[in-house]
Amino acid sequence: MDMEVTAWHSLHSTMNAQEDRRPFSRATLRRIGAFARPHRARIGRFLLLSMVTALLAVATPVLAGRVVDAIVRGDDAGTVARIALLIALIAVVEAGLGLLTRWLSATLGEGLILDLRTTVFDHVQRMPVAFFTRTRTGALVSRLNNDVIGAQRAFSNTLSGVVSNLVTLLLTMAVMLTISWQITLLALVLLPVFVVPARRMGTRMAGLQREAAAHNATMGTRMTERFSAPGATLVKLFGRPADESAEFAARAGRVRDIGVRTAMLQSTFVTALTLVSALALALVYGLGGYYALRGSLEPGAVVALALLLTRLYAPLTALAGARVEVMSALVSFERVFEILDLKPLIAERTDAREVPEGPVSVEFDGVSFGYPSADKVSLASLEEVATLDAGGGTQVLHDVSFTAEPGRMIALVGSSGAGKSTIAQLLPRLYDADSGTVRLGGVDVRDLTADSIRATLGMVTQDGHLFHESVRANLLLARPEATEEEIWDALRRSRLDGLVASLPEGLDTVVGERGYRLSGGERQRLTIARLLLARQRVVILDEATAHLDSTSEAAVQEALTEALEGRTALVIAHRLSTVRAADLILVVEDGRVVERGTHEELLAIGGRYEELHRTQFEKPASQEAARPLG
Numbered sequence: 001m002d003m004e005v006t007a008w009h010s011l012h013s014t015m016n017a018q019e020d021r022r023p024f025s026r027a028t029l030r031r032i033g034a035f036a037r038p039h040r041a042r043i044g045r046f047l048l049l050s051m052v053t054a055l056l057a058v059a060t061p062v063l064a065g066r067v068v069d070a071i072v073r074g075d076d077a078g079t080v081a082r083i084a085l086l087i088a089l090i091a092v093v094e095a096g097l098g099l100l101t102r103w104l105s106a107t108l109g110e111g112l113i114l115d116l117r118t119t120v121f122d123h124v125q126r127m128p129v130a131f132f133t134r135t136r137t138g139a140l141v142s143r144l145n146n147d148v149i150g151a152q153r154a155f156s157n158t159l160s161g162v163v164s165n166l167v168t169l170l171l172t173m174a175v176m177l178t179i180s181w182q183i184t185l186l187a188l189v190l191l192p193v194f195v196v197p198a199r200r201m202g203t204r205m206a207g208l209q210r211e212a213a214a215h216n217a218t219m220g221t222r223m224t225e226r227f228s229a230p231g232a233t234l235v236k237l238f239g240r241p242a243d244e245s246a247e248f249a250a251r252a253g254r255v256r257d258i259g260v261r262t263a264m265l266q267s268t269f270v271t272a273l274t275l276v277s278a279l280a281l282a283l284v285y286g287l288g289g290y291y292a293l294r295g296s297l298e299p300g301a302v303v304a305l306a307l308l309l310t311r312l313y314a315p316l317t318a319l320a321g322a323r324v325e326v327m328s329a330l331v332s333f334e335r336v337f338e339i340l341d342l343k344p345l346i347a348e349r350t351d352a353r354e355v356p357e358g359p360v361s362v363e364f365d366g367v368s369f370g371y372p373s374a375d376k377v378s379l380a381s382l383e384e385v386a387t388l389d390a391g392g393g394t395q396v397l398h399d400v401s402f403t404a405e406p407g408r409m410i411a412l413v414g415s416s417g418a419g420k421s422t423i424a425q426l427l428p429r430l431y432d433a434d435s436g437t438v439r440l441g442g443v444d445v446r447d448l449t450a451d452s453i454r455a456t457l458g459m460v461t462q463d464g465h466l467f468h469e470s471v472r473a474n475l476l477l478a479r480p481e482a483t484e485e486e487i488w489d490a491l492r493r494s495r496l497d498g499l500v501a502s503l504p505e506g507l508d509t510v511v512g513e514r515g516y517r518l519s520g521g522e523r524q525r526l527t528i529a530r531l532l533l534a535r536q537r538v539v540i541l542d543e544a545t546a547h548l549d550s551t552s553e554a555a556v557q558e559a560l561t562e563a564l565e566g567r568t569a570l571v572i573a574h575r576l577s578t579v580r581a582a583d584l585i586l587v588v589e590d591g592r593v594v595e596r597g598t599h600e601e602l603l604a605i606g607g608r609y610e611e612l613h614r615t616q617f618e619k620p621a622s623q624e625a626a627r628p629l630g
Contacts (some may be wrong), residue, residue: 065304
C-alpha cells in the first residue's frame with residue numbers, strides 16, 4: 001500500500017467513524033459475543049488468514065532488498081531468478097489469500113447482518129400497535145439498515161483490520177530495527193506529521209458529512225411525503241409549489257457547497273501527506289545511501305527499508321483511529337440492542353391454547369382500558385424527540401360489558417372518539433385490557449395463541465389498507481392456499497369481479513402504494529373480498545362501508561349479509577341504516593355503554609340512539625355532513 005492510498009484510507013476511516021466517548025459496556029460486549037458465537041469458526045479462520053497475509057506483506061520488501069544485494073555482489077543469474085520466483089510465488093499466494101479472506105469477510109459480515117436483521121424484524125413484528133403509532137418509520141428502518149451495517153463492520157472490517165495491522169506493524173518494526181535502528185527511529189519522527197492532520201482533518205470533514213447527511217435526510221423525507229399519492233394531491237390542492245421548490249433548492253445548494261469544500265479538503269489533505277511520504281522516503285534514501293557508501297549498510301537494506309516504510313505508516317495510522325472505529329461499531333450495536341430491549345406489551349403465554357372449534361362467542365366482561373404511555377412502548381430516538389411524552393394511561397373505556405352469542409351481530413354506534421374502535425381492537429389483541437376480561441369462544445384472549453386468533457377473527461378497518469402489490473397478493477394475505485376459483489368467488493361476492501377482470505393484468509395488476517390506483521370504494525371492497533376469502537368465524541367491520549356510494553353500499557351489504565350468516569359479527573357503523581338488523585345495538589359514549597337494545601327498542605327509549613337517528617334522518621344532508629357522529 002503506497003502512501004497516497006494510506007492517506008485516503010486514514011481520512012475515510014476517521015470521517016466515517018462516529019466517535020462516542022462512553023465507556024465500554026461489558027453487557028454490550030457479551031451480547032455481541034452471543035451473536036458472534038455461531039460464526040466463531042469462520043472468525044478464527046478469518047483472523048488466521050489475516051495474520052498470514054500480514055506476514056507475507058513484510059516478506060516481499062525483505063526479498064526485494066536481497067535481489068539488490070545479489071546484483072551488487074555479482075551473484076549468478078540463478079540466485080536472482082530464484083529470489084524473483086519466490087517473490088512472484090508470494091504475490092500469487094498473497095492474492096489468493098486476499099480473495100479467500102475477502103470471501104470469509106463477506107460471508108461473516110453478511111451472515112451477521114442476516115442474523116441481526118431477522119432478529120430485529122421478528123422482534124418489531126411482536127411490538128404492539130401503539131409502538132407503530134408513535135414511531136417514525138424512517139427511524140425504525142434506519143436501525144435495520146444503517147445501524148445493522150455499522151455493527152457488521154465490527155467483524156468484517158474493524159476486527160480483521162486491528163489484527164492484521166497490529167501483526168504488520170510489529171513485524172515491520174522488528175525487521176526495520178534489525179536492519180537499521182537509526183533510520184527507523186528517524187522515520188518515525190515524521191509519524192505525528194502524518195497522523196495528527198488525519199485525525200483533525202477527518203473530524204472536520206466528518207462534521208461536513210453529517211451536515212450533508214442531515215440535509216439529504218430532510219430532502220428525502222420531503223420527497224417521500226410529497227411524492228406519495230396523498231402528499232402530491234395535498235400539495236396541488238393547498239401547497240405552494242414555488243416555496244416547496246425554493247426550500248428544496250436551498251438545501252440541495254448547501255449539499256453542493258459542502259461537496260465542493262469536501263473535495264478541496266480531501267485534495268489538500270492527500271497532497272500534504274503525499275509530500276510527507278516523499279520526505280520520509282527521501283530521508284531513508286539519503287541517510288541509507290550515506291550508510292551504504294560508508295559500507296555500514298547493504299544497498300539492498302536501503303531498498304528494503306524504503307519499501308517497509310510504506311508498509312509502516314499504513315498500520316500505524318489505522319491503529320491510531322482504531323478506537324474510533326471500535327466505538328462506532330459499539331454504538332451501532334447498542335442502537336440495535338436498544339430496539340431488542342423494548343419488551344412487547346402483548347406476549348403469548350407458553351401454555352396458550354387454540355380457539356375452541358365450532359361457532360364462537362364474543363364476550364367483554366367489565367373491561368376498562370387506557371392507551372399505554374410512550375415510555376412503555378417507544379424510544380425517544382425512534383420518535384426523534386429529546387424526551388418521551390409522559391402522558392398516557394388515561395382510561396378511555398370504563399367497565400364495558402356485553403356478549404355476542406355465536407352467529408349474532410352486535411353493532412356499536414356513537415359519537416366520534418367514543419371508544420368504538422378501541423373496543424374492536426381489544427378483541428384481536430392489538431391491545432390488552434387493563435382490567436376485566438375479553439373472551440373469544442369462552443376463553444380469555446390472553447390465553448389463546450396468536451395464530452388461532454388470526455385464523456378465527458377477521459377485521460376490515462376504516463382505511464382499507466392495501467400493500468403495493470398485486471390484487472392477487474393482497475387477497476392471498478388472508479388465505480395463501482386459496483384457489484383461483486375461491487379468489488374470483490370472493491371478488492364476485494364483494495361486487496368487484498367485473499372491475500378486476502377489466503384491469504390490464506387482471507389479478508396480477510399492482511394496486512399502487514396503499515392501493516391508490518383504486519378508488520376509495522374499490523379499495524374498501526377489495527379488503528372486504530379479502531375478508532370473505534379468509535372465511536373466519538368472527539368478523540369485525542370497522543366502518544367497512546364508509547367509502548362506498550349508495551349503490552355500492554347496497555351491493556356490498558348484500559354480500560356481507562351472505563358472508564356473515566352463521567358467523568359472530570361486531571359492526572361499527574356511522575350510518576344507522578346499516579345496523580337496523582343487528583341483534584343488539586350498543587350506544588357508546590365517553591368509553592361507556594350508555595344504551596343497549598334492538599333498533600326498535602332504542603328508538604322507543606328516546607335516548608341518545610334516538611337523537612342520533614333523528615339527526616341523520618331528519619336534518620338536511622348538508623348539516624348531516626357537517627356533524628359526523630360515527
